[in-house]
Amino acid sequence: xxxxxxxxxxxxxxxxxxxxxxxxxxxxxxEIVGVAGPNGAGKSTLLGLAVGLLAPTEGAVRVxxxxxxxxxxxxxxxxxxxxxxxxxxxxxxxxxxxFGRATNRRWDGELALELLGGLAPRTxxxxxxxxxxxxxxxxxxxxxxxxxxxLDEPFARLDPLAGRHFLQVLMDGAAETGSTVLLATRVxxxxxxxxxxxxxxxxxxxxxxGPVEQLLATHRLLTGAxxxxxxxxxxxxxxxxxxxxxxLTLLVRTNGLPIDASWSVDEIGLEDLLLAYMAPEQxxxxxxxxxxxxxxxx
Amino acid sequence: xxxxxxxxxxPQLLGLAGLxxxxxxxxxxxxxxxxxxxxxxxxxxxxxxxxxSGCELIVSHFRSEFAPLRSAVRYLIVLPVLAGLFVGAPLxxxxxxxxxxxxxxxxxxxxxxxxxxxxxxLGLLVVAAGLAFAGLAAWWRAPFDSVDGRxxxxxxxxxxxxxxxxxxxxxxxxxxxxxxxxxxxxxxTAAAAAFLAVRLGVEKGLRPHYLxxxxxxxxxxxxxxxxxxxxxxxxxxxxLGRQIGAAREDLAVAHAQHAGIDPQEYLVSLGWRRLIxxxxxGRFWTFQAIELGIFVVLGxxxxxxxxxxxxxxxx
Numbered sequence: 001x002x003x004x005x006x007x008x009x010x011x012x013x014x015x016x017x018x019x020x021x022x023x024x025x026x027x028x029x030x031e032i033v034g035v036a037g038p039n040g041a042g043k044s045t046l047l048g049l050a051v052g053l054l055a056p057t058e059g060a061v062r063v064x065x066x067x068x069x070x071x072x073x074x075x076x077x078x079x080x081x082x083x084x085x086x087x088x089x090x091x092x093x094x095x096x097x098x099f100g101r102a103t104n105r106r107w108d109g110e111l112a113l114e115l116l117g118g119l120a121p122r123t124x125x126x127x128x129x130x131x132x133x134x135x136x137x138x139x140x141x142x143x144x145x146x147x148x149x150x151l152d153e154p155f156a157r158l159d160p161l162a163g164r165h166f167l168q169v170l171m172d173g174a175a176e177t178g179s180t181v182l183l184a185t186r187v188x189x190x191x192x193x194x195x196x197x198x199x200x201x202x203x204x205x206x207x208x209x210g211p212v213e214q215l216l217a218t219h220r221l222l223t224g225a226x227x228x229x230x231x232x233x234x235x236x237x238x239x240x241x242x243x244x245x246x247x248l249t250l251l252v253r254t255n256g257l258p259i260d261a262s263w264s265v266d267e268i269g270l271e272d273l274l275l276a277y278m279a280p281e282q283x284x285x286x287x288x289x290x291x292x293x294x295x296x297x298x
Numbered sequence: 299x300x301x302x303x304x305x306x307x308x309p310q311l312l313g314l315a316g317l318x319x320x321x322x323x324x325x326x327x328x329x330x331x332x333x334x335x336x337x338x339x340x341x342x343x344x345x346x347x348x349x350x351s352g353c354e355l356i357v358s359h360f361r362s363e364f365a366p367l368r369s370a371v372r373y374l375i376v377l378p379v380l381a382g383l384f385v386g387a388p389l390x391x392x393x394x395x396x397x398x399x400x401x402x403x404x405x406x407x408x409x410x411x412x413x414x415x416x417x418x419x420l421g422l423l424v425v426a427a428g429l430a431f432a433g434l435a436a437w438w439r440a441p442f443d444s445v446d447g448r449x450x451x452x453x454x455x456x457x458x459x460x461x462x463x464x465x466x467x468x469x470x471x472x473x474x475x476x477x478x479x480x481x482x483x484x485x486x487t488a489a490a491a492a493f494l495a496v497r498l499g500v501e502k503g504l505r506p507h508y509l510x511x512x513x514x515x516x517x518x519x520x521x522x523x524x525x526x527x528x529x530x531x532x533x534x535x536x537x538l539g540r541q542i543g544a545a546r547e548d549l550a551v552a553h554a555q556h557a558g559i560d561p562q563e564y565l566v567s568l569g570w571r572r573l574i575x576x577x578x579x580g581r582f583w584t585f586q587a588i589e590l591g592i593f594v595v596l597g598x599x600x601x602x603x604x605x606x607x608x609x610x611x612x613x
Contacts, residue, residue, distance in 0.1 A: 051404045052403075052404070053400060053403065053404065055610070072406065072407065072408035072411070075404060075405065075406055075407075075408070076406040078404065080400070080404040082397065082400035082401065082404075084397065086396060086397040086398045086400050086401045087398070087401065088306065088396075088398055088401075089396065090309075091305070095305060098301065098305075099302055099305070100405065102299060102301050102302050103299070103302060103402075103405035103406060103407045103412075104405050104406035104407075105406050106406070137401075140401075144405075144406065
C-alpha cells in the first residue's frame, strides 16, 4: 500500500530563495498531521507541491504513489482547501457542489450535503459568513473522498467559535472518508487537540517531526543555576538554552533515564515547545513553582 | 465541463445572444427602405453585364442615399472581435484575479482538459455567433453587394466565414493574454492590440495576394461603375505598358493645357491607358476560405501556447 503522501528531498525555490528544502516526509493512512511554522516557513509551498499547483525544483512528491503534476488521477486523490478558501463568487452553494460533481470522477454528493449541515443550496456564495465559506470549501474537498486532504491556514479567517465548528466538521468528515489530513497553521493551539503528529517547518526546512505525545514525552524544561559541565544525566540533547540573570533554562530531549536531580524539571506544552524550536529566544522559563508544588533540590 | 463552462460564462453568453437579437431587429428595421429603393430604381437592370444608359447616375444615387447607414454598419466589424475578447480574456485572467485557479486546477480534471474543454465549447459558441452575424450582414447588405460585389473589404470583412474566424481568433488571443497578464483588463487590452495588428496585417499585407491579382486595361480614362471587383491599383501606363509616374503625367497635362488641347484626349492620343489591378468578385469564397484558415490556425496556435503556459504555471 502506497502512502497517501510521500516526499523525498523535496525542494522549491522561488527566484533565489528556497521556500522549502530537503523535505522528506511520509504521511500514513488516516493520520492527522499538523504542519506548523511561522509565516514564510514553507507550509503553503509544501501543500501547493502536494496538490500539483507548484512544480518541485528538486526532489519528488507522490500522492498515493502518483505525481500530482503529471497525473490528473493523483488530483482525484487530493482534497485541497487553499488559503482564504477560494470559491466562485457568482455561484450559489448548490452550484458550487455541482461544480465539484462536474469536475471530479468520484463525488459523494450526500457526504457534501451532510457536511454542509443546514446550509441552503440556494444561498449565494457572496452571502456566506467566513465560517460557512470554509465549511463549503471543506465539503467540496471531502466530497471527492480523497486519500489526502490538505488545508492551508483554515482558521486564519475564522473567529474562535467558527473555528471550533470547522474543526468538528473536519473531524467528522475525515473520520467518514478515512482521509489523511495535512493541516497547515501558524497557530498551534488551533490544532493541538486533533493532531496525531506535528511537522514543524522553519525557513523552508523540517525542524521537528513526530507524534505529539512522543514529542511531549521526550522534551523537558530544565532550570538550574549553573552551566552543565559535560553531559547531564538523562538528557540526550540540549535543544535550546537561555540564561536570564543567574537562572539558566534548558530545553532538552530526554532519553528516558531519570534526570540529574540538580535540575528542576518541568513539562513543556506543545505550543511552547514548537516556539522554542522555531525561535531560540522564545524559550520561556517555566512558571515560578506554586507553594504546594515546591521542590527542593541540592 | 459543459455545465461549468456555461455557468461561468453565462453573463457573456447571454449578452452575446441579446446582442444578436438586437442586431437582427435593427437589420429588419433598416432593411425595408433599402429594398424599396432598390426596386424603385430598378437597380437589377443596371447590374453588369446588362448595363443601360443612365445607370451610373442611378447607381451613384443609390450608393449615396444609404452611405451613412452603410458606413455605420461598417463599424459593426468590431462586434465579433469584442465578443471573442470578452469571452476569452476573463477565462483565465479572472481565475488568477480571484485566486480560484487554486480551486479549478485541484479538482479531478487535468488543467489541459479543463482549458481545452472550455476553449472548445466557447469556441463553438463564438463561431456560431460569428456565423449568425455574418449571415445577417450578408442578408442586409445584399442590395449593395449586387452593385459593388462582395470581394471589397467593406463586404468581405462582414460577410462569410471569416467573421467566425476573427471571433475565434479573438477568443484564443484573449485566453492566451489571460494567462500572460493574469488580470482581465490588461489581458483584454493586450489581446485587442494583438488582434488589431494581426487583422490589419493580414488584410493589407496578405489578402491582396492570396491569388495573383488580375489586370485589365480601361480604354477610357474616366472611372467606370459599377465594377464589382476589389481594385488594388489603378495606374496610367503608356503604349508600351510602362507605368507613368505622377511627374510625367503632370508634365503631359501641362503640355496639353499649354497647347490648348483637352488633356484627356491628348493622353489617349499618346496611347496611354489605365491599367487596373484587381481581384474579381468570383474569388470571394476562395479568399474567405484562405483567410478563415489563417485565423483558425493562428487561434489554435494561441491556444496551444496558452495550454503550455497553464500547465507550467504557477511554477
